[in-house]
Amino acid sequence: MHTAEIRRRFLDHFEQAGHTVVPSAPLLFDDPNLLFVNAGMVPFKPYFLGQETPPWQTATSVQKCVRTLDIEEVGKTTRHGTFFQMNGNFSFGDYFKEGAITHAWRLITGSVADGGLGIDADKIWVTVLHSDQEAREIWRRVAGLPDERIQDRGLLDNYWHMGVPGPGGPCSEIYVDRGPEFGPDGGPVVDEDRFLEIWNLVFMQEEIANVRAKDQFDVIGELPNKNIDTGMGLERVAYLLQGKGNLYEIDEVFPVIEKASEVSGRTYGKDHADDVRFRVVADHVRSGLMLMGDGVTPGNEARGYVLRRLLRRAVRSMRLLGFEDPALPLLLPVSLERMKASYPELEADFPRIEQIAYAEEDAFRQTLGKGTQIFESAAVKVKESGGSGLSGEAAFTLHDTYGFPIDITLEMAAEKGLSVDEEGFRSLMAEQRSRAKADAKAKKGSHADTTVYRSALDANGPTDWQAYTTLTTESR
Ligand code: ATP
Ligand code: MG
Ligand code: MG
Numbered sequence: 092m093h094t095a096e097i098r099r100r101f102l103d104h105f106e107q108a109g110h111t112v113v114p115s116a117p118l119l120f121d122d123p124n125l126l127f128v129n130a131g132m133v134p135f136k137p138y139f140l141g142q143e144t145p146p147w148q149t150a151t152s153v154q155k156c157v158r159t160l161d162i163e164e165v166g167k168t169t170r171h172g173t174f175f176q177m178n179g180n181f182s183f184g185d186y187f188k189e190g191a192i193t194h195a196w197r198l199i200t201g202s203v204a205d206g207g208l209g210i211d212a213d214k215i216w217v218t219v220l221h222s223d224q225e226a227r228e229i230w231r232r233v234a235g236l237p238d239e240r241i242q243d244r245g246l247l248d249n250y251w252h253m254g255v256p257g258p259g260g261p262c263s264e265i266y267v268d269r270g271p272e273f274g275p276d277g278g279p280v281v282d283e284d285r286f287l288e289i290w291n292l293v294f295m296q297e298e299i300a301n302v303r304a305k306d307q308f309d310v311i312g313e314l315p316n317k318n319i320d321t322g323m324g325l326e327r328v329a330y331l332l333q334g335k336g337n338l339y340e341i342d343e344v345f346p347v348i349e350k351a352s353e354v355s356g357r358t359y360g361k362d363h364a365d366d367v368r369f370r371v372v373a374d375h376v377r378s379g380l381m382l383m384g385d386g387v388t389p390g391n392e393a394r395g396y397v398l399r400r401l402l403r404r405a406v407r408s409m410r411l412l413g414f415e416d417p418a419l420p421l422l423l424p425v426s427l428e429r430m431k432a433s434y435p436e437l438e439a440d441f442p443r444i445e446q447i448a449y450a451e452e453d454a455f456r457q458t459l460g461k462g463t464q465i466f467e468s469a470a471v472k473v474k475e476s477g478g479s480g481l482s483g484e485a486a487f488t489l490h491d492t493y494g495f496p497i498d499i500t501l502e503m504a505a506e507k508g509l510s511v512d513e514e515g516f517r518s519l520m521a522e523q524r525s526r527a528k529a530d531a532k533a534k535k536g537s538h539a540d541t542t543v544y545r546s547a548l549d550a551n552g553p554t555d556w557q558a559y560t561t562l563t564t565e566s567r
């Protein structure tokens with residue numbers, strides 16, 4: 092079943108049940124706590140928090156999401172994309188636990204002929220919060236699930252809140268057993284690779300306060316209006332229903348892998364390290380396309396840095412696959428072809444998007460060309476002297492003189508089995524910063540040398556966002 096078809100079935104199911112279909116918000120939705128929208132409920136937050144009255148009692152959407160936290164997982168697990176789409180259904184004081192569970196069960200196990208997704212009921216496992224006997228009882232009654240396939244979990248995994256006083260509540264997650272060849276028995280509490288999480292149902296039922304940690308807070312009362320927020324990973328369901336082994340092989344993503352394989356001459360599915368690179372390429376090219384489509388441009392500040400990092404990792408992964416020519420002009424149009432059915436606005440905007448992407452690749456190629464040579468000779472020296480790590484000074488020179496970002500140095504060193512003295516690198520960066528500050532003070536009335544702190548941002552951005560804030564305030 093095509094990804095677009097699963098999306099359509101999801102929306103149809105909930106529309107037929109009276110939900111208003113709400114279009115995806117842009118990835119750059121205005122939320123001071125988030126770089127990007129990372130869940131379907133984000134645009135609805137003011138309703139859940141009681142700050143605004145929702146115009147409808149029930150809604151459904153397919154929301155574009157970016158989770159930068161998952162960047163290191165891409166290609167290594169079978170299920171994490173940096174960009175993905177979250178199907179959701181939402182109830183604002185309308186149906187609650189029983190309604191949410193009934194809807195989910197009917198949609199995923201309903202026959203394909205009747206508009207369902209046709210997933211085998213015997214393969215479904217769920218988790219509930221240990222104290223949520225009500226949810227357990229509903230799963231038993233509505234879905235006929237045997238007790239052993241309804242697993243208990245603690246607050247850390249199965250309680251949802253926003254980290255601030257406000258609504259909170261237990262959640263229940265739905266998993267599909269991919270089969271014994273993918274891991275041990277025992278359900279999702281034992282193995283989340285074999286048992287693939289596809290859907291999270293959140294039951295917002297109480298008000299919490301004094302949030303001290305994810306699993307430490309006080310429940311101060313019941314909410315007057317109980318709400319439902321759910322999120323189903325569209326790509327995850329697609330990967331199951333398309334009979335694939337991971338989400339990089341679905342119809343919306345795999346053609347980029349095929350193109351990368353065609354132009355690099357390397358075969359997908361032969362070598363594990365290469366396969367991870369292929370998946371990183373396909374994932375990052377798509378995420379880059381979606382971010383640029385929503386107006387992000389590469390840069391050294393937080394959001395722009397994420398995009399820069401995604402595009403550069405894609406380009407570098409192509410190099411590791413042996414392809415040294417400009418890659419994005421070959422790959423980005425393939426991703427566009429796949430995504431434009433669901434996001435037609437991308438096509439009209441593509442001339443702008445491709446210009447941004449190709450300029451970024453050009454700039455990066457220049458940096459890489461110089462930096463790689465310097466890195467290689469530094470690495471040879473380390474090995475010859477019997478060492479196991481690159482000095483902070485070498486990493487600093489690469490960064491400072493050749494504009495080689497520290498995350499690339501870290502990755503390249505790791506590939507050679509070398510460590511990097513990151514602490515040394517950071518203290519050299521700090522020294523440079525205070526020098527720049529002193530210089531700026533000396534040159535009364537003139538600006539701080541912005542190139543210095545911009546390159547510092549370049550270095551610190553990906554690993555420590557705090558550095559960005561600190562640096563900018565310091566430099567002012
Ligand atoms: P996981 O435990 O696999 O990292 P999660 O518990 O972090 O997933 P939720 O926050 O519950 O995910 O998000 C709701 C749904 O969105 C998940 O059940 C999953 O289907 C999907 N999802 C979450 N993260 C990703 C991702 N990085 N790529 C693709 N789908 C995702
Ligand atoms: Mg996660
Ligand atoms: Mg999870």
Ligand code: MG
Nearest residue numbers: 264288290291
């Ligand atoms: Mg989850």
